[in-house]
Amino acid sequence: MIRTRQGRVLAVNSRRSNLTEIKVQIPGEPEQKAYNYDLLTGPVDAGDTVVLNTTAVNKKLGTGGAHFVMANVSNPKHNARQSGHIMKLRYSPCQVKVLAAEEPDSPDAEIIKNTTSLDGVPVVVGTLHSMLAPAAAGVKAATGGRARVVYVMTDGAALPLPLSNLVYELQTKGLVDATATCGHAFGGDWECINIYTALLTAKAVARADVIIVAMGPGIVGTASPLGFTGVEQGEIINAVNILGGRPVAIPRISFADARQRHRGISHHTITALGRIALTPCTVVLPELVDTGQRNLIQDQYSRAWPVDKHRLAWANGRPALEELDRRGIRVTSMGRTPADDPAFFLAAGAAGIYAAGLIHSGIEAGGQ
Structure with missing residues (x-):
């Protein structure tokens, strides 16, 4: 099962295209690292409250020692990419719409x-x-x-x-x-x-x-x-x-x-x-x-x-x-x-x- 916790974003460590590394505070736990995929969950900033998938870190699995943002409670309505009809991660809570290169709406x-x-x-x-x-x-x-x-x-x-x-x-x-x-x-x-x-x-x-x-x-x-x-x-x-x-x-x-x-x-x-x-x-x-x-x-x-x-x-x-x-x-x-x-x-x-x-x-x- 997925282990989830709610935390607060203390700081943004770095940003690059579609990935933001943040420092988060989960009540009762030390400060920890987390990743936000902007394409999935929108932008994130210091002070935001986020829902985190903490499963791998809790199990001490080799996934980089970081949590992953599942939702931004402080900014639940971000502007999703409009184009495209192909879903990746289909039928999962994280399914994401993309414009596939081979679909009819693609210029390619x-x-x-x-x-x-x-x-x-x-x-x-x-x-x-x-x-x-x-x-x-x-x-x-x-x-x-x-x-x-x-x-x-x-x-x-x-x-x-x-x-x-x-x-x-x-x-x-x-x-x-x-x-x-x-x-x-x-x-x-x-x-x-x-x-x-x-x-x-x-x-x-x-x-x-x-x-x-x-x-x-x-x-x-x-x-x-x-x-x-x-x-x-x-x-x-x-x-x-x-x-x-x-x-x-x-x-x-x-x-x-x-x-x-x-x-x-x-x-x-x-x-x-x-x-x-x-x-x-x-x-x-x-x-x-x-x-x-x-x-x-x-x-x-x-x-x-x-x-x-x-x-x-x-x-x-x-x-x-x-x-x-x-x-x-x-x-x-x-x-x-x-x-x-x-x-x-x-x-x-x-x-x-x-x-x-x-x-x-x-x-x-x-x-x-």
């Missing part, structure tokens, strides 16, 4: 309707939100910043794109040029109903040279073979092939994660690409200094699925990390930096660099 509806193929656009597919930054940096590094990168956020984890500090920084600093949110995810530059129309929107409307697809912050996982939201990687690869794109998979690789199932190539990658993906992609492995690590991931790859199922390529992901440093972007994944777990970030960077090499090539790049 006709071009999306008439676009049936990705025409070979490279699509980098990741499983963790933290893969986005090095992948985008890899594309930019390999093209001298000229390639246009569009990020498609799925609804596999966090649903509101404005929650992502990372996306905000990547757009501000020029590594991501535009965004689209699909399924029940919302808050992108374009709203889309599913992954297929999101990919077509990214290509035909947002004019992507490279599309990067990954969920938002907060992957859900268990120790069970299929019980994690990253299985969507395989489904997205299928969608990219259906639409005539060129899918490039980021393998989840780590030598710092203490869990054996994530050592080397994670079971997430082996499951998503081995069991869920029914169509081929290029799997890009990073060039690693440590020969033992390189040999392990090569051996894991050789046993993960039939040898002719996917294409294998190797690429140097280091220029991607250098590009992040050059732009002053600090990245972490599960609290680990590139210095702590270089293989993880090099894998994502290598995929971006490889995808950049496919731009306008007209053919599927090599591999083995």
